[in-house]
Amino acid sequence: MSGSSNTTSFGELSLASTQSRKRAHKTNDAGTLLTDVSRLALTLAAQVRTLKAATLRTFLLPSSCSIVMAAKQAGSQFSQAAKERSGSQSLPQPHLLAFRAVLDAIKADPQIGSATKAVVHEFLAADPPTKSIARIVRVCRVSKCFARDVSRFEFHISSSANILEQAIIDACEALVGKECFGDGPRGPLERSISSTLNSAQ
Known part of the structure:
Protein backbone atom coordinates (compact mmCIF):
# COMPACT_ATOMS: atom_id res chain seq x y z
CA MET A 1 0.00 0.00 0.00
CA SER A 2 2.81 2.28 0.90
CA GLY A 3 4.52 1.80 -2.47
CA SER A 4 1.27 2.30 -4.33
CA SER A 5 0.60 5.49 -2.41
CA ASN A 6 4.09 6.84 -3.24
CA THR A 7 3.68 5.95 -6.91
CA THR A 8 0.38 7.85 -7.11
CA SER A 9 1.94 10.81 -5.36
CA PHE A 10 4.83 10.96 -7.84
CA GLY A 11 2.34 10.71 -10.71
CA GLU A 12 0.34 13.62 -9.37
CA LEU A 13 3.51 15.65 -8.98
CA SER A 14 4.55 14.82 -12.54
CA LEU A 15 1.12 15.85 -13.89
CA ALA A 16 1.17 19.08 -11.91
CA SER A 17 4.66 19.86 -13.22
CA THR A 18 3.55 19.27 -16.82
CA GLN A 19 0.49 21.47 -16.40
CA SER A 20 2.65 24.19 -14.87
CA ARG A 21 5.04 24.08 -17.82
CA LYS A 22 2.11 24.29 -20.25
CA ARG A 23 0.72 27.32 -18.41
CA ALA A 24 4.16 28.98 -18.46
CA HIS A 25 4.48 28.19 -22.18
CA LYS A 26 1.06 29.73 -22.91
CA THR A 27 1.97 32.79 -20.84
CA ASN A 28 5.22 33.19 -22.77
CA ASP A 29 3.35 32.83 -26.07
CA ALA A 30 0.89 35.54 -25.02
CA GLY A 31 3.74 37.82 -23.98
CA THR A 32 5.56 37.26 -27.25
CA LEU A 33 2.39 37.92 -29.24
CA LEU A 34 1.76 41.17 -27.37
CA THR A 35 5.34 42.26 -28.02
CA ASP A 36 5.03 41.43 -31.73
CA VAL A 37 1.72 43.31 -32.00
CA SER A 38 3.28 46.34 -30.31
CA ARG A 39 6.23 46.28 -32.69
CA LEU A 40 3.89 45.93 -35.65
CA ALA A 41 1.87 48.93 -34.41
CA LEU A 42 5.05 51.03 -34.22
CA THR A 43 6.08 49.93 -37.72
CA LEU A 44 2.69 50.80 -39.19
CA ALA A 45 2.62 54.13 -37.39
CA ALA A 46 6.04 55.00 -38.84
CA GLN A 47 4.83 54.06 -42.33
CA VAL A 48 1.74 56.23 -41.93
CA ARG A 49 3.90 59.19 -40.91
CA THR A 50 6.00 58.66 -44.04
CA LEU A 51 2.88 58.56 -46.23
CA LYS A 52 1.55 61.73 -44.60
CA ALA A 53 4.84 63.49 -45.27
CA ALA A 54 4.68 62.44 -48.93
CA THR A 55 1.05 63.43 -49.55
CA LEU A 56 0.12 66.32 -47.23
CA ARG A 57 1.27 69.92 -47.14
CA THR A 58 1.86 70.71 -43.48
CA PHE A 59 2.34 74.13 -41.91
CA LEU A 60 2.92 75.28 -38.36
CA SER A 76 -17.09 73.13 -33.87
CA GLN A 77 -20.06 74.07 -36.04
CA PHE A 78 -20.02 70.62 -37.66
CA SER A 79 -20.01 68.90 -34.26
CA GLN A 80 -22.91 71.04 -33.06
CA ALA A 81 -24.92 70.49 -36.25
CA ALA A 82 -24.29 66.74 -36.08
CA LYS A 83 -25.76 66.65 -32.57
CA GLU A 84 -28.80 68.67 -33.55
CA ARG A 85 -29.61 67.15 -36.94
CA SER A 86 -32.48 64.73 -37.49
CA GLY A 87 -32.05 61.28 -39.00
CA SER A 88 -33.10 62.48 -42.46
CA GLN A 89 -30.68 65.38 -42.56
CA SER A 90 -27.18 65.04 -43.99
CA LEU A 91 -24.10 67.23 -43.60
CA PRO A 92 -21.06 67.85 -45.77
CA GLN A 93 -17.92 66.09 -44.58
CA PRO A 94 -16.00 68.10 -41.96
CA HIS A 95 -12.83 68.48 -44.05
CA LEU A 96 -14.89 70.11 -46.81
CA LEU A 97 -16.45 72.57 -44.36
CA ALA A 98 -13.02 73.34 -42.92
CA PHE A 99 -11.56 73.95 -46.37
CA ARG A 100 -14.35 76.33 -47.37
CA ALA A 101 -13.86 78.20 -44.09
CA VAL A 102 -10.13 78.48 -44.79
CA LEU A 103 -10.79 79.94 -48.24
CA ASP A 104 -13.22 82.49 -46.78
CA ALA A 105 -10.63 83.41 -44.14
CA ILE A 106 -7.99 83.96 -46.83
CA LYS A 107 -10.33 86.29 -48.74
CA ALA A 108 -10.99 88.38 -45.62
CA ASP A 109 -7.54 88.52 -44.00
CA PRO A 110 -5.76 91.87 -44.55
CA GLN A 111 -2.34 90.23 -44.05
CA ILE A 112 -2.76 88.20 -47.23
CA GLY A 113 -1.94 89.73 -50.60
CA SER A 114 -4.49 90.64 -53.26
CA ALA A 115 -3.02 88.23 -55.84
CA THR A 116 -3.58 85.31 -53.50
CA LYS A 117 -7.10 86.45 -52.73
CA LEU A 124 -15.12 80.06 -55.57
CA ALA A 125 -16.84 81.96 -58.38
CA ALA A 126 -16.19 79.31 -61.08
CA ASP A 127 -19.08 76.96 -60.21
CA PRO A 128 -20.93 75.79 -57.06
CA PRO A 129 -18.16 75.86 -54.41
CA THR A 130 -19.32 72.78 -52.51
CA LYS A 131 -19.06 70.60 -55.61
CA SER A 132 -15.72 72.10 -56.61
CA ILE A 133 -14.24 71.55 -53.17
CA ALA A 134 -15.50 67.96 -52.95
CA ARG A 135 -13.78 67.15 -56.26
CA ILE A 136 -10.33 68.35 -55.28
CA VAL A 137 -9.94 68.28 -51.49
CA ARG A 138 -8.99 65.08 -49.67
CA VAL A 139 -7.67 66.41 -46.36
CA CYS A 145 0.93 71.20 -31.12
CA PHE A 146 3.00 70.94 -27.95
CA ALA A 147 3.28 74.73 -27.87
CA HIS A 156 -4.16 67.87 -49.60
CA ILE A 157 -5.53 69.10 -52.93
CA SER A 158 -5.73 67.27 -56.25
CA SER A 159 -2.96 68.15 -58.70
CA SER A 160 -5.63 69.58 -61.02
CA ALA A 161 -5.89 72.57 -58.67
CA ASN A 162 -2.20 73.32 -58.24
CA ILE A 163 -2.79 77.07 -58.66
CA LEU A 164 -5.17 77.07 -55.70
CA GLU A 165 -2.73 74.95 -53.71
CA GLN A 166 0.01 77.51 -54.30
CA ALA A 167 -2.35 80.30 -53.23
CA ILE A 168 -2.97 78.53 -49.89
CA ILE A 169 0.76 78.03 -49.42
CA ASP A 170 1.32 81.75 -50.11
CA ALA A 171 -1.41 82.59 -47.58
CA CYS A 172 0.22 80.40 -44.93
CA GLU A 173 3.57 82.07 -45.53
CA ALA A 174 1.95 85.51 -45.30
CA LEU A 175 0.65 84.48 -41.86
CA VAL A 176 4.19 83.58 -40.76
CA GLY A 177 3.59 79.89 -41.26
CA LYS A 178 6.48 77.45 -41.39
CA GLU A 179 6.18 74.48 -43.74
CA CYS A 180 7.23 71.10 -42.34
CA PHE A 181 9.10 68.55 -44.44
CA GLY A 182 9.93 64.92 -43.76
CA ASP A 183 8.32 62.47 -41.37
CA GLY A 184 6.47 63.99 -38.45
CA PRO A 185 7.46 63.21 -34.85
CA ARG A 186 6.07 60.23 -32.94
CA GLY A 187 2.83 60.83 -31.13
CA PRO A 188 2.28 60.23 -27.38
CA LEU A 189 0.90 56.71 -27.90
CA GLU A 190 3.83 55.67 -30.09
CA ARG A 191 6.30 56.98 -27.51
CA SER A 192 4.47 55.15 -24.71
CA ILE A 193 4.53 51.81 -26.59
CA SER A 194 8.18 52.25 -27.49
CA SER A 195 9.11 53.08 -23.90
CA THR A 196 7.25 50.00 -22.60
CA LEU A 197 8.99 47.72 -25.10
CA ASN A 198 12.41 49.13 -24.25
CA SER A 199 11.87 48.71 -20.51
CA ALA A 200 10.78 45.08 -21.01
CA GLN A 201 14.02 44.11 -22.74
Whole structure:
Protein backbone atom coordinates (compact mmCIF):
# COMPACT_ATOMS: atom_id res chain seq x y z
CA MET A 1 0.00 0.00 0.00
CA SER A 2 2.81 2.28 0.90
CA GLY A 3 4.52 1.80 -2.47
CA SER A 4 1.27 2.30 -4.33
CA SER A 5 0.60 5.49 -2.41
CA ASN A 6 4.09 6.84 -3.24
CA THR A 7 3.68 5.95 -6.91
CA THR A 8 0.38 7.85 -7.11
CA SER A 9 1.94 10.81 -5.36
CA PHE A 10 4.83 10.96 -7.84
CA GLY A 11 2.34 10.71 -10.71
CA GLU A 12 0.34 13.62 -9.37
CA LEU A 13 3.51 15.65 -8.98
CA SER A 14 4.55 14.82 -12.54
CA LEU A 15 1.12 15.85 -13.89
CA ALA A 16 1.17 19.08 -11.91
CA SER A 17 4.66 19.86 -13.22
CA THR A 18 3.55 19.27 -16.82
CA GLN A 19 0.49 21.47 -16.40
CA SER A 20 2.65 24.19 -14.87
CA ARG A 21 5.04 24.08 -17.82
CA LYS A 22 2.11 24.29 -20.25
CA ARG A 23 0.72 27.32 -18.41
CA ALA A 24 4.16 28.98 -18.46
CA HIS A 25 4.48 28.19 -22.18
CA LYS A 26 1.06 29.73 -22.91
CA THR A 27 1.97 32.79 -20.84
CA ASN A 28 5.22 33.19 -22.77
CA ASP A 29 3.35 32.83 -26.07
CA ALA A 30 0.89 35.54 -25.02
CA GLY A 31 3.74 37.82 -23.98
CA THR A 32 5.56 37.26 -27.25
CA LEU A 33 2.39 37.92 -29.24
CA LEU A 34 1.76 41.17 -27.37
CA THR A 35 5.34 42.26 -28.02
CA ASP A 36 5.03 41.43 -31.73
CA VAL A 37 1.72 43.31 -32.00
CA SER A 38 3.28 46.34 -30.31
CA ARG A 39 6.23 46.28 -32.69
CA LEU A 40 3.89 45.93 -35.65
CA ALA A 41 1.87 48.93 -34.41
CA LEU A 42 5.05 51.03 -34.22
CA THR A 43 6.08 49.93 -37.72
CA LEU A 44 2.69 50.80 -39.19
CA ALA A 45 2.62 54.13 -37.39
CA ALA A 46 6.04 55.00 -38.84
CA GLN A 47 4.83 54.06 -42.33
CA VAL A 48 1.74 56.23 -41.93
CA ARG A 49 3.90 59.19 -40.91
CA THR A 50 6.00 58.66 -44.04
CA LEU A 51 2.88 58.56 -46.23
CA LYS A 52 1.55 61.73 -44.60
CA ALA A 53 4.84 63.49 -45.27
CA ALA A 54 4.68 62.44 -48.93
CA THR A 55 1.05 63.43 -49.55
CA LEU A 56 0.12 66.32 -47.23
CA ARG A 57 1.27 69.92 -47.14
CA THR A 58 1.86 70.71 -43.48
CA PHE A 59 2.34 74.13 -41.91
CA LEU A 60 2.92 75.28 -38.36
CA LEU A 61 0.84 78.42 -37.91
CA PRO A 62 0.10 80.78 -35.02
CA SER A 63 -3.00 79.44 -33.26
CA SER A 64 -4.51 82.94 -33.38
CA CYS A 65 -4.24 83.37 -37.17
CA SER A 66 -7.31 83.47 -39.41
CA ILE A 67 -6.76 80.11 -41.13
CA VAL A 68 -6.49 78.17 -37.87
CA MET A 69 -9.40 79.97 -36.25
CA ALA A 70 -11.63 79.42 -39.30
CA ALA A 71 -10.87 75.69 -39.50
CA LYS A 72 -11.47 75.24 -35.77
CA GLN A 73 -14.76 77.13 -35.91
CA ALA A 74 -15.92 75.01 -38.86
CA GLY A 75 -15.13 71.87 -36.87
CA SER A 76 -17.09 73.13 -33.87
CA GLN A 77 -20.06 74.07 -36.04
CA PHE A 78 -20.02 70.62 -37.66
CA SER A 79 -20.01 68.90 -34.26
CA GLN A 80 -22.91 71.04 -33.06
CA ALA A 81 -24.92 70.49 -36.25
CA ALA A 82 -24.29 66.74 -36.08
CA LYS A 83 -25.76 66.65 -32.57
CA GLU A 84 -28.80 68.67 -33.55
CA ARG A 85 -29.61 67.15 -36.94
CA SER A 86 -32.48 64.73 -37.49
CA GLY A 87 -32.05 61.28 -39.00
CA SER A 88 -33.10 62.48 -42.46
CA GLN A 89 -30.68 65.38 -42.56
CA SER A 90 -27.18 65.04 -43.99
CA LEU A 91 -24.10 67.23 -43.60
CA PRO A 92 -21.06 67.85 -45.77
CA GLN A 93 -17.92 66.09 -44.58
CA PRO A 94 -16.00 68.10 -41.96
CA HIS A 95 -12.83 68.48 -44.05
CA LEU A 96 -14.89 70.11 -46.81
CA LEU A 97 -16.45 72.57 -44.36
CA ALA A 98 -13.02 73.34 -42.92
CA PHE A 99 -11.56 73.95 -46.37
CA ARG A 100 -14.35 76.33 -47.37
CA ALA A 101 -13.86 78.20 -44.09
CA VAL A 102 -10.13 78.48 -44.79
CA LEU A 103 -10.79 79.94 -48.24
CA ASP A 104 -13.22 82.49 -46.78
CA ALA A 105 -10.63 83.41 -44.14
CA ILE A 106 -7.99 83.96 -46.83
CA LYS A 107 -10.33 86.29 -48.74
CA ALA A 108 -10.99 88.38 -45.62
CA ASP A 109 -7.54 88.52 -44.00
CA PRO A 110 -5.76 91.87 -44.55
CA GLN A 111 -2.34 90.23 -44.05
CA ILE A 112 -2.76 88.20 -47.23
CA GLY A 113 -1.94 89.73 -50.60
CA SER A 114 -4.49 90.64 -53.26
CA ALA A 115 -3.02 88.23 -55.84
CA THR A 116 -3.58 85.31 -53.50
CA LYS A 117 -7.10 86.45 -52.73
CA ALA A 118 -7.84 86.77 -56.45
CA VAL A 119 -6.99 83.10 -57.03
CA VAL A 120 -9.30 82.03 -54.20
CA HIS A 121 -12.08 84.32 -55.41
CA GLU A 122 -11.83 82.97 -58.96
CA PHE A 123 -12.05 79.38 -57.71
CA LEU A 124 -15.12 80.06 -55.57
CA ALA A 125 -16.84 81.96 -58.38
CA ALA A 126 -16.19 79.31 -61.08
CA ASP A 127 -19.08 76.96 -60.21
CA PRO A 128 -20.93 75.79 -57.06
CA PRO A 129 -18.16 75.86 -54.41
CA THR A 130 -19.32 72.78 -52.51
CA LYS A 131 -19.06 70.60 -55.61
CA SER A 132 -15.72 72.10 -56.61
CA ILE A 133 -14.24 71.55 -53.17
CA ALA A 134 -15.50 67.96 -52.95
CA ARG A 135 -13.78 67.15 -56.26
CA ILE A 136 -10.33 68.35 -55.28
CA VAL A 137 -9.94 68.28 -51.49
CA ARG A 138 -8.99 65.08 -49.67
CA VAL A 139 -7.67 66.41 -46.36
CA CYS A 140 -8.03 69.69 -44.47
CA ARG A 141 -7.57 69.81 -40.72
CA VAL A 142 -6.02 71.69 -37.84
CA SER A 143 -4.53 69.98 -34.81
CA LYS A 144 -2.82 71.03 -31.59
CA CYS A 145 0.93 71.20 -31.12
CA PHE A 146 3.00 70.94 -27.95
CA ALA A 147 3.28 74.73 -27.87
CA ARG A 148 -0.18 76.15 -27.19
CA ASP A 149 0.36 79.19 -29.42
CA VAL A 150 1.17 77.03 -32.46
CA SER A 151 -1.18 74.77 -34.47
CA ARG A 152 -0.59 72.27 -37.25
CA PHE A 153 -2.48 72.89 -40.50
CA GLU A 154 -2.57 69.98 -42.97
CA PHE A 155 -4.23 69.82 -46.36
CA HIS A 156 -4.16 67.87 -49.60
CA ILE A 157 -5.53 69.10 -52.93
CA SER A 158 -5.73 67.27 -56.25
CA SER A 159 -2.96 68.15 -58.70
CA SER A 160 -5.63 69.58 -61.02
CA ALA A 161 -5.89 72.57 -58.67
CA ASN A 162 -2.20 73.32 -58.24
CA ILE A 163 -2.79 77.07 -58.66
CA LEU A 164 -5.17 77.07 -55.70
CA GLU A 165 -2.73 74.95 -53.71
CA GLN A 166 0.01 77.51 -54.30
CA ALA A 167 -2.35 80.30 -53.23
CA ILE A 168 -2.97 78.53 -49.89
CA ILE A 169 0.76 78.03 -49.42
CA ASP A 170 1.32 81.75 -50.11
CA ALA A 171 -1.41 82.59 -47.58
CA CYS A 172 0.22 80.40 -44.93
CA GLU A 173 3.57 82.07 -45.53
CA ALA A 174 1.95 85.51 -45.30
CA LEU A 175 0.65 84.48 -41.86
CA VAL A 176 4.19 83.58 -40.76
CA GLY A 177 3.59 79.89 -41.26
CA LYS A 178 6.48 77.45 -41.39
CA GLU A 179 6.18 74.48 -43.74
CA CYS A 180 7.23 71.10 -42.34
CA PHE A 181 9.10 68.55 -44.44
CA GLY A 182 9.93 64.92 -43.76
CA ASP A 183 8.32 62.47 -41.37
CA GLY A 184 6.47 63.99 -38.45
CA PRO A 185 7.46 63.21 -34.85
CA ARG A 186 6.07 60.23 -32.94
CA GLY A 187 2.83 60.83 -31.13
CA PRO A 188 2.28 60.23 -27.38
CA LEU A 189 0.90 56.71 -27.90
CA GLU A 190 3.83 55.67 -30.09
CA ARG A 191 6.30 56.98 -27.51
CA SER A 192 4.47 55.15 -24.71
CA ILE A 193 4.53 51.81 -26.59
CA SER A 194 8.18 52.25 -27.49
CA SER A 195 9.11 53.08 -23.90
CA THR A 196 7.25 50.00 -22.60
CA LEU A 197 8.99 47.72 -25.10
CA ASN A 198 12.41 49.13 -24.25
CA SER A 199 11.87 48.71 -20.51
CA ALA A 200 10.78 45.08 -21.01
CA GLN A 201 14.02 44.11 -22.74
